[in-house]
Amino acid sequence: MLYYIHGYQSTPDGDKGTLFREKLNVKAIKYRDCEPEDLIIADCLKRISEVIQNDENVVLIGSSLGGFLAASTALHNSNVKKLILLNPAIIPPSTNLDDHQSVPKNILEDMIDVRLFENRLDADIIILRGTEDDVVSDKWIIKFATAQEATVKFLHDDHRFSRNLTRLPTIISDILK
Numbered sequence: 001m002l003y004y005i006h007g008y009q010s011t012p013d014g015d016k017g018t019l020f021r022e023k024l025n026v027k028a029i030k031y032r033d034c035e036p037e038d039l040i041i042a043d044c045l046k047r048i049s050e051v052i053q054n055d056e057n058v059v060l061i062g063s064s065l066g067g068f069l070a071a072s073t074a075l076h077n078s079n080v081k082k083l084i085l086l087n088p089a090i091i092p093p094s095t096n097l098d099d100h101q102s103v104p105k106n107i108l109e110d111m112i113d114v115r116l117f118e119n120r121l122d123a124d125i126i127i128l129r130g131t132e133d134d135v136v137s138d139k140w141i142i143k144f145a146t147a148q149e150a151t152v153k154f155l156h157d158d159h160r161f162s163r164n165l166t167r168l169p170t171i172i173s174d175i176l177k
Helices: 015-024 041-052 065-076 105-110 138-148 165-176
Strands: 002-005 058-063 080-086 124-130 151-155
Touching: 002 015, 002 041, 002 065, 015 165, 041 065, 041 105, 058 065, 065 080, 080 165, 124 138, 124 165, 138 151
Parallel strands: 002 058, 058 080, 080 124, 124 151
Antiparallel strands: none
């Protein structure tokens, strides 16, 4: 089954969640009941794992923070077979967090997991990368993609994929073929 994990400032009912539900029949996962700045990464991962635990063939689509949550979920759940990550916010361990003020530092610290760069995930990984993304660093994407031997597809777009939003379901469907 297809599942969608939204980003930091979004919700399961945001633009991507709604579009993916309508066009791809995904289940959008609600991983928090609090304001974004109050989220606890471990709690989010637990909720996601609970949602997918009885599914043997999981495909996670994760956007930004949701990309990190999807990859982290795959570390602990062998039923995750494929990851489709949209500008994933997967932070390399050597990153200076003082340069990133848009998310509280305690959350950023909890988002650093060296295992995502040292342990090869069992899932196939495809990254969709917006070439004009000013939120997630190119270095982060390249380091993670290299460590995981992921496939990266570049789209001339921003962090939210504003230009290609309506095309995303078709792009994802093609990936799943």
